[in-house]
Amino acid sequence: MSVTEMFSYIQGFLSADQDVREDIRKVVQTLEQTAREILTVLQSVHQPSGFKEIPSKCTKARELFCTVRTQIADLKTKFPVEQYYRFHEHWRFVLQRLAFLAAFVVYLETETLVTREEVAQILGIEVVREKGFHLDVEDYLAGVLIMASELSRLAVNSVTAGDYNRPLRISNFINELDSGFRLLNLKNDPLRKRYDGLKYDVKKIEEVVYDLSIRGLAKEPESVGDK
Amino acid sequence: NIEGMNKRDGKSSIRTAPFPSILDAFLMLKHLFLIFQQELDTKHDKYERLVKISRDVTIESKRTIFLLHRMTNVPDPEDVLNDAEVKLDGVRQKIGQIAEELRGEDIFQFHRAFTPGIQEYVEAVSFLHYIRHRSLISLEEINARLVFMRTEKADAKPLGTQVLTFQVTPSDYLLGVADLTGELMRMCISSVGNGDIDTPFQLSQFLRQIHDGFSYIGNTGPYEVSKKLHTLRQSLGKVEDACYTLRVRGSEIPKHMLADVFSSRTTLIDPEEGVV
DSSP states (O other): OOHHHHHHHHHHHHHHHHHHHHHHHHHHHHHHHHHHHHHHHHHGGGSHHHHTTHHHHHHHHHHHHHHHHHHHHHHHTTSOGGGHHHHHHHHHHHHHHHHHHHHHHHHHHHSSOOOHHHHHHHHTOBSSGGGSSBOOHHHHHHHHHHHHHHHHHHHHHHHHTTOSSHHHHHHHHHHHHHHHHTTSOOOSSHHHHHHHTHHHHHHHHHHHHHHHHHTTOOOOOOOGGGO | OHHHHHHHHSSOOOOOTTOSSHHHHHHHHHHHHHHHHHHHHHHHHHHHHHHHHHHHHHHHHHHHHHHHHGGGGSSOHHHHHHHHHHHHHHHHHHHHHHHHHTTTSOGGGSHHHHHHHHHHHHHHHHHHHHHHHSSOOOHHHHHHTOEEEEEEEETTEEEEEEEEEOOOOHHHHHHHHHHHHHHHHHHHHHHHHTTOOSHHHHHHHHHHHHHHHHHHHGGGSOHHHHHHHHHHHHHHHHHHHHHHHHHHHTTTSOHHHHHHHTSSTTOOOOHHHHOO
16 A cells, blocks of 8 residues: 555545534534523522422423433434544533533432433433443533532522522532542542532532521421422 | 431431432432442543553654664664564554453543554554565554454363454554654664665655645644644655755765764755865
8 A cells, every 4th residue: 555545545534534523513512502491491490580480490401301312312323332432522511511400400309419320311321331322420420510519509599589498408418419529539630620619619508508507597407398 | 327317417307209318318329429439440440551551562662663773783684673573562462451451441431541652653663664665554554463362261261262453543543654754754864874875765755755645634633643744844854955965965975974964954064075
């Protein structure tokens, strides 16, 4: 094979690779759009009016996740399944966002931590790489950390909206989350940096709880069953 | 610590299904994160092992390249070529270890760990190939030699031989060849210093073809290629200048001074100085 032939072959390969990436980019754009729509729905829980409508917001969000499942099904067809990590960078950001949104919906519904399996189910993907397009554990964890920030904001806005008990429950939850994350041996990577932000969320929520308790505004965390 | 938990709550909390108590929820969460810990640790450990092997591959490949550069000053060049081949066999064994680690994995998840070593190997093996054959080794030829036989055993009973392969990606191949051009440029300069005035012209033509190939690819390749293109142009420039100087002034300059003439791209020599 001559030099020219070799480069010609490589150029063909690179060109085909670019085409695949272009296809992937197009689908990822649609996913990002849907993710923004879900976020818009869920953001409204921070307002006093939205607060009372949490169940209906969750239902609406779940409907939008149907669209997400369709779009991801489309994404899966754009590349060979065993080359997930070759193209992973293209959807990493939006997948983390979607994991966050799924975790947020589940928290609003049940005040518990969504499992990786549940997120995968909501998104219509696998948990185990060998089975197909999957949710990488680091993307799941990143989504959970994004949710932690959202919850620290929710704690603040709950008080503004007149709910003095929610912040205490959020506080317990975030503290548990923090102790869970402490079990991980993280490397100096983006996940580690994101985890470093968790302590600020913890602190912010602690301050809210403190503000409430010294003013005698906070009662014991009530049972979730009462709601 | 169940007592500790109850004291902290003051009273037990009742949750809707699936968790009967906060304690259960907490233990469940801890259990989940221990699984994550294990998964992440396993991945990180594999990544580190691959980084270590890749470093060994880099070092041995670089040493092979230095060995090949020494070839011109040696009585029996064939010996050097054989030594180099032996060294590269050792490197291939290391790449076999990489293939072993990657068995069952998505290779792209760990690509950053071993790509430096693989690029260095491509550089070394293509250098040896050029010296022997005066041509560019193809990706196919490289990958054909990265086939490993592994005997599978369980409970000391041989289960049979498995074939393990490592595939160099077109992109790593490209980057390795880009680095090769730097070594070829050095080879050109040193060959002139040894009175070999044929090699520079061969190299010039070869490098030009490679350069044209890279120009054809442009920036559809990985972005590192664009960075290396700049160095490639410099190397090509040095070689072309060497050929020019040889053509115009070659007969005027004594052999032992030829090396000095080409030691820098901007060297100009007063014709009178060169004449002995």
